[in-house]
Amino acid sequence: MAKLVRLRKTITDAILTVLKSVRDATGDEPTQEEIANALKSYFIMNEIGNQIKFQRKKQGLPQPTETASRDPFWTINLMAGPSKNSLVRVGLFYKNVHDAITTVRRFVKNATGEEPSGAEIAQSLMSTFIISEIKNQIDWQRNGQEKNKKPISLTK
Numbered sequence: 001m002a003k004l005v006r007l008r009k010t011i012t013d014a015i016l017t018v019l020k021s022v023r024d025a026t027g028d029e030p031t032q033e034e035i036a037n038a039l040k041s042y043f044i045m046n047e048i049g050n051q052i053k054f055q056r057k058k059q060g061l062p063q064p065t066e067t068a069s070r071d072p073f074w075t076i077n078l079m080a081g082p083s084k085n086s087l088v089r090v091g092l093f094y095k096n097v098h099d100a101i102t103t104v105r106r107f108v109k110n111a112t113g114e115e116p117s118g119a120e121i122a123q124s125l126m127s128t129f130i131i132s133e134i135k136n137q138i139d140w141q142r143n144g145q146e147k148n149k150k151p152i153s154l155t156k
Helices: 009-026 032-040 042-060 095-112 118-125 128-149
Strands: 004-006 092-094
Touching: 004 095, 009 032, 009 118, 009 128, 032 042, 032 092, 032 095, 032 128, 042 095, 042 118, 042 128, 092 095, 095 118, 118 128
Parallel strands: none
Antiparallel strands: 004 092
């Protein structure tokens, strides 16, 4: 059985936002493996680092405070059958997602000299630009896999 880990609530909420956005854009919710692979790509890590640098520069401005809402963040349609990311919705992730977040954290620390907090990573993951780039990375992964499944003919 695969090892499961629990991530901080802020990062869990950010990944849920990414899952929903990618599903809305592509019609197919990404797997945890697709999310982990996208987060480990150099381009995404670099953009997350840039986003965190930008967040740190504007720290002098008042930051929005987290407010507790009594409304549910997610609705679940039980008639549609189980989602492939049911565990994510309760905050459980496969180890590869945890490793991807750790890789991002290490990359940002090396790039900026300061280790990012979970809140900084979560805030950058919820940036519309980062979400769009993760969606593009997942699309690229999916298209690459489909191309590899098709046999290539060397004759015309």
